[in-house]
Amino acid sequence: MTSPLEQKKIRIAGPSVVTANRTWDGIVVYRTAAKSWSAELSEAAIVRNSDEAKALLAEAVADDVGAIGPYIAPVQIGDDGKVLPGNLREQIRRTGVTIGQPAQV
Amino acid sequence: MPLVNGGKIVDDSFVKLAVDTPLPEGGDILVPAERFFGEADVLLKRSGKVGVIWPNNRDIAELVPYLGKVAAVALVFPTFRDGRAYSQARLLRERYNYRGELRATGQVLRDQFVFMLRAGFDAFEVKKQADAEAFMQTAKRYSVFYQPTGDGRITALHRRMQLRHSEGVGT
Amino acid sequence: MYAYDEIDRTLVNERVSEFRDQVKRRLSGELTEDEFKILRLQNGVYLQLHAYMFRVAIPYGTLATNQMRALAHVARKYDRGYGHFTTRQNIQFNWIKLAELPDALEDLAKVGIHAMQTSGNNMRNVTSDQWAGVAPGEIEDPRIWSELIRQHTTLHPEFSFLPRKFKIAITASDHDRAAIKIHDIGLRLIKNEKGETGFEVLVGGGLGRTPFIAKTIKHFVHGRDILSYIEAILRVYNQYGRRDNIYKARIKILVHELGIEKFSREVEDEWQHIRNSSLQLDDEVIEDIRSRFTYPAYEKLPHMPDELRQAAADPDFEAWRKNSVAPHKVQGYSIVTISLKPTGGPPGDATAEQMDALADLADKYSFGEIRVGHEQNLALPHVAKRDLPALWKALDKLGLATPNVNLITDIIACPGLDYCSLANARSIPIAQELTRRFANHELANLIGRLHINISGCINACGHHHVGHIGILGVEKNGEEVYQITIGGRADENAALGTLIGPGVKFDEVADVVEDIVEAYLALRERPEELFMDTVKRLGVEPFKERVYATR
Numbered sequence: 001m002t003s004p005l006e007q008k009k010i011r012i013a014g015p016s017v018v019t020a021n022r023t024w025d026g027i028v029v030y031r032t033a034a035k036s037w038s039a040e041l042s043e044a045a046i047v048r049n050s051d052e053a054k055a056l057l058a059e060a061v062a063d064d065v066g067a068i069g070p071y072i073a074p075v076q077i078g079d080d081g082k083v084l085p086g087n088l089r090e091q092i093r094r095t096g097v098t099i100g101q102p103a104q105v
Numbered sequence: 106m107p108l109v110n111g112g113k114i115v116d117d118s119f120v121k122l123a124v125d126t127p128l129p130e131g132g133d134i135l136v137p138a139e140r141f142f143g144e145a146d147v148l149l150k151r152s153g154k155v156g157v158i159w160p161n162n163r164d165i166a167e168l169v170p171y172l173g174k175v176a177a178v179a180l181v182f183p184t185f186r187d188g189r190a191y192s193q194a195r196l197l198r199e200r201y202n203y204r205g206e207l208r209a210t211g212q213v214l215r216d217q218f219v220f221m222l223r224a225g226f227d228a229f230e231v232k233k234q235a236d237a238e239a240f241m242q243t244a245k246r247y248s249v250f251y252q253p254t255g256d257g258r259i260t261a262l263h264r265r266m267q268l269r270h271s272e273g274v275g276t
Numbered sequence: 277m278y279a280y281d282e283i284d285r286t287l288v289n290e291r292v293s294e295f296r297d298q299v300k301r302r303l304s305g306e307l308t309e310d311e312f313k314i315l316r317l318q319n320g321v322y323l324q325l326h327a328y329m330f331r332v333a334i335p336y337g338t339l340a341t342n343q344m345r346a347l348a349h350v351a352r353k354y355d356r357g358y359g360h361f362t363t364r365q366n367i368q369f370n371w372i373k374l375a376e377l378p379d380a381l382e383d384l385a386k387v388g389i390h391a392m393q394t395s396g397n398n399m400r401n402v403t404s405d406q407w408a409g410v411a412p413g414e415i416e417d418p419r420i421w422s423e424l425i426r427q428h429t430t431l432h433p434e435f436s437f438l439p440r441k442f443k444i445a446i447t448a449s450d451h452d453r454a455a456i457k458i459h460d461i462g463l464r465l466i467k468n469e470k471g472e473t474g475f476e477v478l479v480g481g482g483l484g485r486t487p488f489i490a491k492t493i494k495h496f497v498h499g500r501d502i503l504s505y506i507e508a509i510l511r512v513y514n515q516y517g518r519r520d521n522i523y524k525a526r527i528k529i530l531v532h533e534l535g536i537e538k539f540s541r542e543v544e545d546e547w548q549h550i551r552n553s554s555l556q557l558d559d560e561v562i563e564d565i566r567s568r569f570t571y572p573a574y575e576k577l578p579h580m581p582d583e584l585r586q587a588a589a590d591p592d593f594e595a596w597r598k599n600s601v602a603p604h605k606v607q608g609y610s611i612v613t614i615s616l617k618p619t620g621g622p623p624g625d626a627t628a629e630q631m632d633a634l635a636d637l638a639d640k641y642s643f644g645e646i647r648v649g650h651e652q653n654l655a656l657p658h659v660a661k662r663d664l665p666a667l668w669k670a671l672d673k674l675g676l677a678t679p680n681v682n683l684i685t686d687i688i689a690c691p692g693l694d695y696c697s698l699a700n701a702r703s704i705p706i707a708q709e710l711t712r713r714f715a716n717h718e719l720a721n722l723i724g725r726l727h728i729n730i731s732g733c734i735n736a737c738g739h740h741h742v743g744h745i746g747i748l749g750v751e752k753n754g755e756e757v758y759q760i761t762i763g764g765r766a767d768e769n770a771a772l773g774t775l776i777g778p779g780v781k782f783d784e785v786a787d788v789v790e791d792i793v794e795a796y797l798a799l800r801e802r803p804e805e806l807f808m809d810t811v812k813r814l815g816v817e818p819f820k821e822r823v824y825a826t827r
Contacts, residue, residue, distance in 0.1 A: 021323055024303055025327070025373040025374065026323065026372070026374060027327060028325075028326060064305070064308050065305040068309045068323060069309075069323055087754060088693065089693060092325060093325050093326060098702060099694055099702075185311065186314055186437050187437060187519060188434070188436065188437025188438060189514060189515055191434040191437065192511050195434055200549060214311065216298065219433070220433040220436055223433035224434055247290050247431070249283050250431075251427040251430050253553070253554040254433055261284070261287070261427060262564070263561075266560060266561065266564065
């Protein structure tokens with residue numbers, strides 16, 4: 001398998017985080033600035049350029065026992081500084097399944 | 106990389122040669138298939154044993170004329186998930202009656218030992234020391250086998266027949 | 277039912293203990309994720325969006341009630357109280373913890389079920405007709421052969437690291453309920469002129485990004501040779517199947533690239549070497565497996581009991597009976613399909629409470645047996661007709677009597693972007709909305725048989741290619757977009773659907789389906805002409821016009 005670090009180019013378009021799933025129970029986690037994992041997106045380390053992203057990802061990949069499948073995911077930063085998921089997939093990972101809510105017709 | 110043979114960690118008497126490594130005077134050698142075919146006469150006249158490293162994408166039938174002359178065949182698992190060499194191993198043992206050393210090389214972990222033994226391998230270049238040490242214990246993990254292979258272990262289907270017949274005799 | 281003996285139980289227990297050791301080595305860091313991934317996949321453990329997902333096999337779709345209760349127990353103790361029945365006679369749990377998996381497997385092993393080879397590049401669960409053994413006109417119970425193949429393909433020493441996954445399905449009825457033509461190997465049980473059992477063997481079917489309908493590779497393989505013939509196919513595939521590109525690694529691509537004639541010659545050559553080997557099944561061995569399938573002691577019952585006559589006055593009961601109850605091979609009995617497609621619900625989901633209650637009902641009314649079908653519904657295979665009214669009342673209380681089997685709301689859907697890490701778009705909310713749109717039973721009945729299949733990505737777990745209406749979710753510029761096909765089918769006349777035009781947005785899908793249905797109702801020659809037949813007669817054009825005229 002190709003390690004995420006071997007991907008030729010790591011380029012980010014805006015503020016991003018590194019996310020993964022915790023090894024022992026599988027829950028969604030985010031890489032923190034304290035070189036650890038947190039289930040809270042608000043505690044995630046935010047990277048703003050490709051070098052930072054690459055470094056954070058490398059650190060996450062090295063912790064193979066802690067969490068699996070790390071990758072860089074986009075986030076949006078609200079005016080109040082609040083960190084929000086940057087796409088539908090990440091929103092679903094953060095808040096859970098959308099079903100049970102009626103489709104928006 | 107430890108070598109397990111006969112269920113134990115042993116010293117490897119074979120030296121692996123690349124396509125262009127100078128041929129040593131004596132001693133046992135393992136050579137890539139393409140080199141083996143190029144220099145078979147010279148290689149087989151040496152004093153040491155000769156084995157062939159056979160790639161997993163080449164038809165194993167090509168080796169058949171030499172099976173009585175080589176001391177070892179090393180099959181390759183370039184990754185854990187590439188299972189072509191299992192078919193090659195069974196063909197060597199079951200169709201071509203090869204009885205020399207059949208060695209598994211490449212990504213060899215303990216979790217494949219049972220499959221490999223059943224396919225006919227008897228020597229293993231194990232990637233991790235801990236796996237090599239756990240060989241005997243791991244090899245005994247299963248006692249039930251559903252498929253017949255050349256290893257001769259009795260299958261579940263036939264075990265049931267035996268049980269049924271012995272019950273029949275007893276009652 | 278097939279009864280496990282000590283030999284089968286030993287194997288499953290040995291597997292559980294091996295996996296316990298593997299999980300332990302993973303959690304301690306002795307195994308990296310890269311090394312562990314294959315091992316967990318071989319035990320049905322995926323990593324999905326929110327958590328690990330755990331897939332348990334229900335071989336050929338037959339479940340005993342104690343097994344169903346064990347599934348309920350796993351849902352309750354290790355998961356979030358529900359499970360999802362899939363299109364391949366498996367059940368998935370969505371929130372399992374890796375550290376607890378060995379315990380869950382151990383609990384399942386106690387009742388003879390397991391998760392071996394429910395994922396990974398090996399031979400998956402052998403599936404069959406959910407009406408096997410009870411369908412009128414069936415040639416022979418295909419589960420005997422399914423079980424022989426299941427055993428042969430379990431922990432196979434040569435074929436556990438194939439180029440890609442490998443799926444086998446078997447049918448023994450004229451009407452194919454097992455979708456054998458979209459499997460890597462499809463087996464159609466037939467008899468030769470001498471009355472001997474054998475199989476027409478099909479190969480190379482499959483969906484995904486390059487869909488193919490399976491082709492016949494051999495018209496008759498004798499039953500005694502079926503294991504050697506399958507072994508020959510697998511050996512050719514294991515050696516020559518592509519390993520350079522995951523999207524080209526399935527056997528369908530090898531068959532396509534070599535051509536069926538060349539491929540079948542390769543198989544034939546290989547087969548000649550191995551057919552007269554220990555793989556040949558002698559009658560005694562076949563009979564031994566057959567003897568371990570037990571059948572109910574059916575009573576002699578009237579064709580039309582009083583209970584049924586009286587209940588006919590209740591229109592709700594009648595609606596359900598006409599929709600969900602099918603003829604049984606034994607007089608006085610019926611096969612009851614249990615819809616897991618309630619209005620507004622996720623297709624194929626069942627709660628632990630429903631599973632337990634169904635097990636109780638199966639004990640009471642179906643000789644302790646439950647079936648799982650590829651349409652993500654369940655069935656009770658041996659219900660006495662006199663018990664139908666009582667069973668219906670009980671099912672209705674559990675929310676399991678929706679009379680929509682084979683109708684437009686009996687939707688097949690993959691988990692989609694709500695659960696799946698591969699998905700590009702959501703599937704379940706589309707299905708939910710469609711079940712609401714067509715909740716009116718009279719309308720659904722008026723439309724008649726119509727299968728909608730939804731996949732949330734090109735991997736096609738929701739079988740969209742073979743839906744009468746197929747819906748494929750993709751992602752375009754960060755938005756969910758859905759491509760609609762019509763004219764697919766998964767039965768003995770399997771066909772791939774045709775795209776009707778550009779993709780539509782999430783909130784337009786239900787409108788588009790309504791347009792297609794309205795067009796069909798206007799175009800059909802008579803009420804008996806099914807949607808499929810109208811599409812076949814007229815092609816996609818009139819539907820396309822209707823859908824895109826105002827868009």
